Amino acid sequence: MTEAGVEALFTRSDGSYAFARWGRPIVPVVFGVEEETLSVFKGAIEAVVTLADHRMAETDPELGANLLIFFCTAWSELRWVPNLDRLIAGFDGLLTRLEEAEANQYRVFRFDEAGAIRACFVLIRMDAHLQAVPAETLALSQAVQMMLLWSDRAFTDVSPLAVVGEGRVILKPEIAEVVRAAYDPVMPAAAGDASHALRLAARLGRAQ
Structure with a gap:
């Protein structure tokens, strides 16, 4: 390189x-997947965090969880997730753009006063392409992209x-x-x- x-x-x-x-320990929460896939994702996140010699925690004192991963089959489903529109600025407009672009993933970062990452929201729409991807591959790919x-x-x-x-x-x-x-x-x-x-x-x- x-x-x-x-x-x-x-x-x-x-x-x-x-x-x-990231400027703080990472606290992940995954929504919209079965328990088996949940463990795969948390394992991939832990592996990348360990690689970076960073830290994970059980809770974030400010946000509770600071890495939120949402799975859906259609972007419109996310409009029914309570308070998601309060977490992501311009949420409705973002979903409209994702629908028009036929996107299957999007990441929103928040930063602290020093510019370090303080939170990340990962939106994943399981289209035909992603459904064909093994869970381990998808999990590791998302883990490195949020790091x-x-x-x-x-x-x-x-x-x-x-x-x-x-x-x-x-x-x-x-x-x-x-x-x-x-x-x-x-x-x-x-x-x-x-x-x-x-x-x-x-x-x-x-x-x-």
Whole structure:
């Protein structure tokens, strides 16, 4: 992974550079799935959090839970979720845009005063494509995408996952290195300048 490659992971489609990592322990809650899938998702989140040497907790003192994952089969179903419109600004307009784009996933981040991630809301519509994806693959993909504020186009063409052995999926080594380096205590919790990518790239392979 080169400096240019790292920079691309956090450069948004409007050309701006935006990086953020979690500034507090992660407390996940998953809605709309069976118990078996719930355990798969929590296991994937725990694996990525452990990779980053970050922390999970039973509760967030401010929000209770700060990583909320909602599954649905149609975006309109989310309009019936109590208080979701209070958690996500412009909620009705967002659902309309997702419906028009026929999107199957969306992430909304909230940030603290230092710019670090304080909450994340993950919306997943199980269309035909996602229904064909194994639960382990979907869970790991979502876990890595909520762990950092990636570019809105970071994984549109290339998956962050790799298939190894008998269909088992793992994070690609270069993506795992970026996650580890991003959570190095000497690195800032948030950055808006591309010079951050140079510092991040310099730590790849050293953050173990």
